[in-house]
Amino acid sequence: xxxxxxxxxxxxxxxxxxxxxxxxxxxxxxxxxxxxxxxxxxxxxxxxxxxxxxxxxxxxxxxxxxxxxxxxxxxxxxxxxxxxxxxxxxxxxxxxxxxxxxxxxxxxxxxxxxxxxxxxxxxxxxxxxxxxxxxxxxxxxxxxxxxxxxxxxxxxxxxxxxxxxxxxxxxxxxxxxxxxxxxxxxxxxxxxxxxxxxxxxxxxxxxxxxxxxxxx
Ligand code: AP5
Ligand code: MG
Numbered sequence: 001x002x003x004x005x006x007x008x009x010x011x012x013x014x015x016x017x018x019x020x021x022x023x024x025x026x027x028x029x030x031x032x033x034x035x036x037x038x039x040x041x042x043x044x045x046x047x048x049x050x051x052x053x054x055x056x057x058x059x060x061x062x063x064x065x066x067x068x069x070x071x072x073x074x075x076x077x078x079x080x081x082x083x084x085x086x087x088x089x090x091x092x093x094x095x096x097x098x099x100x101x102x103x104x105x106x107x108x109x110x111x112x113x114x115x116x117x118x119x120x121x122x123x124x125x126x127x128x129x130x131x132x133x134x135x136x137x138x139x140x141x142x143x144x145x146x147x148x149x150x151x152x153x154x155x156x157x158x159x160x161x162x163x164x165x166x167x168x169x170x171x172x173x174x175x176x177x178x179x180x181x182x183x184x185x186x187x188x189x190x191x192x193x194x195x196x197x198x199x200x201x202x203x204x205x206x207x208x209x210x211x212x213x214x215x216x
Contacts, residue, residue, distance in 0.1 A: 001026065001216065002105065003082045006182065007113035009171045010123040011197050012204055013084040014136050016113065019205055020082055024212075027076045031086040033134055034067055035059060036160075040131075054161045056170030058088060058178065065095040072099055088179045093186075109215050110186040111208055113197035117172070124168050128157040142201070 001024065005013040014030065021028045035053060038046025045067070049059045058064075068086055071077060087093040100106050115123075126139040128148075132155025137144050144150065148157050162171065186192040195207045 001080045001212070002100075002108045003212075004087075004107055004110045004186075005082060005084045005113065006110055006179075006186075007197060008115060008120055008175045008179075009168065010120040010127070011113040011115045012123070012201070013113060015142075015201060016205060016208055017082050017084045018135065020208065025080065027081040028084065029068065029071050029077065029081050029086070030084040031059075031064055031068065031088075032084075034071070036134065050161075054167065056162050056167035056174065058174060061089060061091050061095070064088075065092060065099075068096065069099050072103065078103075087182065090181060090185060093182055107186075107191060109211065110192045111211060112183060112192060112194050113204065114194055115197040119198060120172065121168065124163045125165070127160065127163055129160055130155040131158050132156070 003020070003026070005017055007013050014033075017028055017030065020026055032053075035046055035049040039050045039053075040046070045063070049063070052059045064086065068083075072081075083096075087096050097106075123138065123141070126141065128137045128139060128144075129135070130137075130150035130153060133150060133153045135150055135152055136142075137150075137157060144157065149155070150157060161167070183192060193211045195204060195211065197204055199207070
């Protein structure tokens, strides 16, 4: 199974992918997570990428394509993976098609999680992320047992710099102009499915599972 989760910033891609990875033993490939991890490790790539991320802008296509290309070549991505946050431009989608064709592979499905703007803002403003393991929480919708501490690894929670209102606005604009056109690209190939993201975590997850069942 080779899946791509799409949707606007804050739609719930990361949250759903965390659960799908566990239940279906998929390899998670999230470009946002990879950039944040690289920044945490003080690598030049992560430091450079964070200059764009903080402002809510996209990291350059060639840099992003290259990290995905290297990641796809690892053994754990050979059979099953779930992409979240990549591709984000038509040019990245074409680069991904080329990479997969070289591996004699292709995407099984693209699942688009739809959410309205008000919910996006609420979700992003209340999001808190574990500094250590990257798990995502929400002050109101998914609180931790102990304030500010990750339930799983005990790491400290922080607010992503790109969850500040100015960056959020920028990310939404970029999503609409650069990423939304990708939906038509995948629809044309008959592999796009929509899931209503305005439901509870669990209901969204069940809707995704129903799509997967239909496909396999
Ligand atoms: P990335 O990390 O991919 O961010 P994003 O796409 O903007 O999406 P988010 O991670 O903000 O949201 P999500 O959909 O994962 O939602 P989540 O599950 O966390 O990218 C960050 C940046 O990196 C980009 O802006 C760009 O600069 C750069 N980048 C990354 N990929 C790139 C690429 N391919 N090319 C160029 N640049 C790239 O949920 C959000 C919150 O809502 C959480 O608090 C969660 O608990 C809550 N929530 C989720 N679902 C529900 C629900 N059903 N009900 C109630 N609350 C919910
Ligand atoms: Mg995410």
